[in-house]
Amino acid sequence: MTTTGALQLTGSGVVRTRVRRRDLRPDDVAVAVSHCGVCGTDLHAWHRVRSGGEPVVPGHEATGSVVAVGEAVTSLAVGEAVAVGNIVDSCGACAMCRAGQENFCERFPTLTYGGRDRLDGSTTQGLWSGLVVVREAFVHPLPAGLDPAGAAPLLCAGVTVWEPLRALGVGPGTEVAVSGVGGLGHLAVRLAAALGARVTVLTRTAAKAGQARALGAHEVVVSTDEAALATCRGRFDVVLDTAPRAHDPAPLLRLLALDGALCVLGALERLEVDVLDLLVGRKRLTSGGSGGLPATRELLAFCAEHGITAQVEVLPAARAAEALERLQRGDVRYRFVLDTGELAHP
Incomplete structure (x- = not known):
């Protein structure tokens, strides 16, 4: 020893x-x-x-x-x-x-x-x-x-976002949104873009737009701007939620296209979901760990x-x-x- x-x-x-x-x-x-x-x-x-x-x-x-x-x-x-x-x-x-x-x-x-x-x-x-x-x-x-x-x-951080990207079949033609650009989120943006997806970053801070694009994001939406968020409704195949604190998932679920998936990775806490937010559009709620x-x-x-x-x-x-x-x-x-x-x- x-x-x-x-x-x-x-x-x-x-x-x-x-x-x-x-x-x-x-x-x-x-x-x-x-x-x-x-x-x-x-x-x-x-x-x-x-x-x-x-x-x-x-x-x-x-x-x-x-x-x-x-x-x-x-x-x-x-x-x-x-x-x-x-x-x-x-x-x-x-x-x-x-x-x-x-x-x-x-x-x-x-x-x-x-x-x-x-x-x-x-x-x-x-x-x-x-x-x-x-x-x-x-x-x-x-x-x-x-x-x-x-x-x-x-x-x-890397493999935590990599596994769901692969499990959800992200690649060319996939519309991916990444909510939160921190330790998990910045790698999610880089990996999803490298897989060929079109990547949108959802951020509460407009000043982060330049950083997000430098990481490979094709678009940045300020999530506190309700009008901008409304234009994304029903659009994404995959939303990776990397925000570190508990929050209402409903706004993110509304962004999903038919059969889209919201993957919650950042806040591993109790989550309350209205089943109707899943029912309309046959949406999926998932997660992953390491x-x-x-x-x-x-x-x-x-x-x-x-x-x-x-x-x-x-x-x-x-x-x-x-x-x-x-x-x-x-x-x-x-x-x-x-x-x-x-x-x-x-």
Whole structure:
């Protein structure tokens, strides 16, 4: 067993600490973490800890390089650039796992932090750290040409929007609207446009129009402008709702064309829906969470082919608390990524 530097969320703030990493099992890979994103989930964890919850090492979207492999590992080698996402194990046997949807494992996937190791029962510690040990199957080769900092958020934010885009058949001829242009939304715009869809951004802020078009949006509609929103009624095949707070879905459902789908990805809270808003037009309400292993690797390959990474602001690990505070205020365009390389050193 070895130890590594890490950042821990505590009631008094973000503190530097050391965490233990297990000795390599036969199918394990040790990864030196170089970059890790700051996700809304990390912000929620910070709130829980400050409200009396147990301290935690967060982080679940990271890139780095292989520094050691177990004796049974065949697909990865020391020195290889890799990425790790928000699950690090699953049962591998249930219907969801067999379908390549390990993120929906019926016995619950092992989360990268705050999860329970399936063999020794220990609590998993996250990727705001210098080193992590993960099963080979859950370590993804990072395609050449992808910037490690910009690629890190693909492992959570990216695959969270990628799976529904693929499941809903988005491609040439599809009309897609993206509501909210943040960590999830900006990647949804880039990916949908690269898939060949016509993309409209729905935003409450007219000043974001230039940013949205720079990401690949063909049109921008200010959602607080009722007249402008009315012109979009019945138009979209898919609406991806990435707004981070609970809100009434009815205005978005009215924008859907016949058999259109509203996919709620940002606010995973209680949602009240009038069935008549679904009935007229045979509309669908759906959601998604993270991604399975096949979708994650498909996404990484697609992003390498199309030159897509997240738009990030990289901060040294020592400024993690600042990243959380600014994320809380919405002061980010569009994802913070921590340079975690320094955490490998005492």
